[in-house]
Amino acid sequence: MILEVKDLTIPTLDQECVIINKVSFGVKERSIHAIIGPNGSGKSTLAYTIMGLPNYKPSAGKIYFDGIDITNLSITERAKLGITLAWQEPARIDGLSIPKYISLGIKDKENTKDLIREALEIVNLEPERYMKRTIDESLSGGERKRVELAAAIAMRPRLIILDEPDSGLDFIVIEDFLNIFGKIKGLNMTILLITHREDIGMVADYGTLIWRGDSLLTDEFPKVMLKYCAKAGLKEFCKRKLFNGKEACFDEDYIDRIFREEQDL
Amino acid sequence: MSKPEYPEEILGSLEEYNIDIRDFLPGHGKGAKLLLDFNKISGLEQVEGVILKGREIENGIVADIIIKEGTKIEDPVHLCFGVNKEKGIQEIFPRIIAEDNTEVTVQAHCSFPKANGLIHKMFGHFYIGKNCNFTYSETHYHGENSGALVAPVGYIYVGENSIFENNFNLTRGTPGMVKIMIDIYAMKNSVIKSNIRAFGKCKKDSIRIRDSVFLEGENARSIIKMKAAAKDGGEVLMYGITEGNAPRCNGHVECSEIVLGKGSICRARPFIRAIDPTSSVSHEASLGRFPQKWLDELQAKGLTEEEATQILIEAMLQEE
Numbered sequence A: 001m002i003l004e005v006k007d008l009t010i011p012t013l014d015q016e017c018v019i020i021n022k023v024s025f026g027v028k029e030r031s032i033h034a035i036i037g038p039n040g041s042g043k044s045t046l047a048y049t050i051m052g053l054p055n056y057k058p059s060a061g062k063i064y065f066d067g068i069d070i071t072n073l074s075i076t077e078r079a080k081l082g083i084t085l086a087w088q089e090p091a092r093i094d095g096l097s098i099p100k101y102i103s104l105g106i107k108d109k110e111n112t113k114d115l116i117r118e119a120l121e122i123v124n125l126e127p128e129r130y131m132k133r134t135i136d137e138s139l140s141g142g143e144r145k146r147v148e149l150a151a152a153i154a155m156r157p158r159l160i161i162l163d164e165p166d167s168g169l170d171f172i173v174i175e176d177f178l179n180i181f182g183k184i185k186g187l188n189m190t191i192l193l194i195t196h197r198e199d200i201g202m203v204a205d206y207g208t209l210i211w212r213g214d215s216l217l218t219d220e221f222p223k224v225m226l227k228y229c230a231k232a233g234l235k236e237f238c239k240r241k242l243f244n245g246k247e248a249c250f251d252e253d254y255i256d257r258i259f260r261e262e263q264d265l
Numbered sequence B: 001m002s003k004p005e006y007p008e009e010i011l012g013s014l015e016e017y018n019i020d021i022r023d024f025l026p027g028h029g030k031g032a033k034l035l036l037d038f039n040k041i042s043g044l045e046q047v048e049g050v051i052l053k054g055r056e057i058e059n060g061i062v063a064d065i066i067i068k069e070g071t072k073i074e075d076p077v078h079l080c081f082g083v084n085k086e087k088g089i090q091e092i093f094p095r096i097i098a099e100d101n102t103e104v105t106v107q108a109h110c111s112f113p114k115a116n117g118l119i120h121k122m123f124g125h126f127y128i129g130k131n132c133n134f135t136y137s138e139t140h141y142h143g144e145n146s147g148a149l150v151a152p153v154g155y156i157y158v159g160e161n162s163i164f165e166n167n168f169n170l171t172r173g174t175p176g177m178v179k180i181m182i183d184i185y186a187m188k189n190s191v192i193k194s195n196i197r198a199f200g201k202c203k204k205d206s207i208r209i210r211d212s213v214f215l216e217g218e219n220a221r222s223i224i225k226m227k228a229a230a231k232d233g234g235e236v237l238m239y240g241i242t243e244g245n246a247p248r249c250n251g252h253v254e255c256s257e258i259v260l261g262k263g264s265i266c267r268a269r270p271f272i273r274a275i276d277p278t279s280s281v282s283h284e285a286s287l288g289r290f291p292q293k294w295l296d297e298l299q300a301k302g303l304t305e306e307e308a309t310q311i312l313i314e315a316m317l318q319e320e
Helices: A043-051 A075-081 A098-103 A111-124 A141-156 A170-185 A221-232 A234-243 A252-264 B290-301 B305-316
Strands: A002-013 A019-025 A032-036 A060-065 A081-085 A159-164 A188-195 A206-211 A214-220 B035-037 B039-047 B050-057 B060-067 B078-083 B088-098 B103-111 B114-127 B133-141 B147-158 B163-172 B179-184 B192-198 B207-215 B219-229 B235-244 B250-260 B263-272 B279-288
Touching: A002 A043, A002 A221, A019 A043, A019 A060, A032 A043, A032 A221, A043 A081, A075 A081, A075 B290, A081 A141, A098 A111, A098 A141, A098 B305, A111 A141, A111 A170, A141 A159, A141 A170, A159 B103, A170 A188, A188 B103, A206 A221, A206 B250, A214 A221, A221 A252, B035 B050, B035 B060, B039 B050, B060 B078, B078 B088, B114 B133, B133 B147, B147 B163, B163 B179, B163 B207, B179 B192, B192 B207, B192 B235, B207 B219, B207 B250, B219 B235, B219 B263, B219 B305, B235 B250, B235 B279, B250 B263, B250 B305, B263 B279
Parallel strands: A019 A214, A032 A188, A032 A206, A081 A159, A159 A188, B035 B078, B060 B088, B078 B103, B088 B114, B103 B133, B114 B147, B133 B163, B147 B179, B163 B192, B179 B207, B192 B219, B207 B235, B219 B250, B235 B263, B250 B279
Antiparallel strands: A002 A019, A002 A060, A206 A214, B035 B039, B050 B060
């Protein structure tokens, strides 16, 4: 496992409530692992805590990266170990050029220019069109997300956390993003994908279901998705997407059994 | 004067701004040039359509720069006011006239790399005629000892249908004591853009800038953007003033300042006034530190908080 989260509990900043409660799961190296769950279940909180953001401190539990306990490391130290995060809504900063932004995490300074161009090409942005622009309001939401991904890719991290990469994008663009995730995986990076959408999650090898702050299941992604649908009572949706759809994984009896078990609970 | 002798310390002093003054020396490039080495004119080159005249006075020069009617020049007019001494007084009295239908950029470089008790004063008058497109960019470097006292004053008249852009940049080195006053009078249908960037870096740095635009003509428009940072005890005070005194004129003032380290002070005072009921003037000001999210995003790329802050300051103070 490249990442192991053990019994992690994350309170709110004022310590009054628990957002994530004793969550445990592991992420295999060079896999795409989706963290799935409804809005407000604590997925992004989990992502920020793994990245080490100063306002997200666990009250209990441990985070291991490549066997090293990183629970008390700073965001910078974690990034230097090979973890990075692409934000759901990355900031727009006047005056910060796209090449400068992408170059910030590049360690191989001798090949900075080549790595910037390559990263832009991977996210399907023409380098000639973007090398002189800045990460300001003139970029569309989709362009800004691609630049964010390019900056993460150029770092060559071992683990990229993608926080809701699909938010605010239309379905044509989403298809493109799924292809980009495949390219990232091809560069031997591991992706921890935070999403609440099954069509995004379907590119994942594995998944963890977060439900009201608890981790209910970590398994192959279709099984996790089925559990998610069962929890949410979305049987018809589940059959359409998982049984009759192109991603068919389970027979109808199996789906019925999972839903019955959930109702019995 | 084809090959003036000019102090090497000044020639290389703006490298951090990615400006090489050598590119602007007489004999290089096509633009008109006026070089001042302390109080002596060390280089002067005219081009067609531009009259450049200078006269040495006790502590500096009086200069006339006239862009003749209809002249449109691509290469900027270069003014270099350098002092390669620790102490002394340099006074500049320029009169810049852009006659009607002209297009020109004037780049002024003020470099005092050894300043330690140096005084630089400028008292400038600008007259921009009708239908002009005039850009004035001034880049300053005052050395690393906070040893300069710099006090430029500018009165600028911008005629009908003209565009005037003012860029002032003092973000490298240590500023010392800086007091700047700019008054711009905008006539009918004119457009004013004024961008000010300054960075106070230590206790001895005190920057006060007053940038005023008076919208005197119908449909005149303006935007003042003032951006500053103060760290380690530095002080920055910025007044952005806009008055809407004519029908349907429109002005905006924007002040952004970042404070870093104990004892640093940033103050922004946007002052707006509209005396015509059809005019519109607005302002926005922000003071403080960078949003935590911005720092987090850069730190997630492996930067320390200090490195991330430095990148953000550089971005904020970037010339537009």
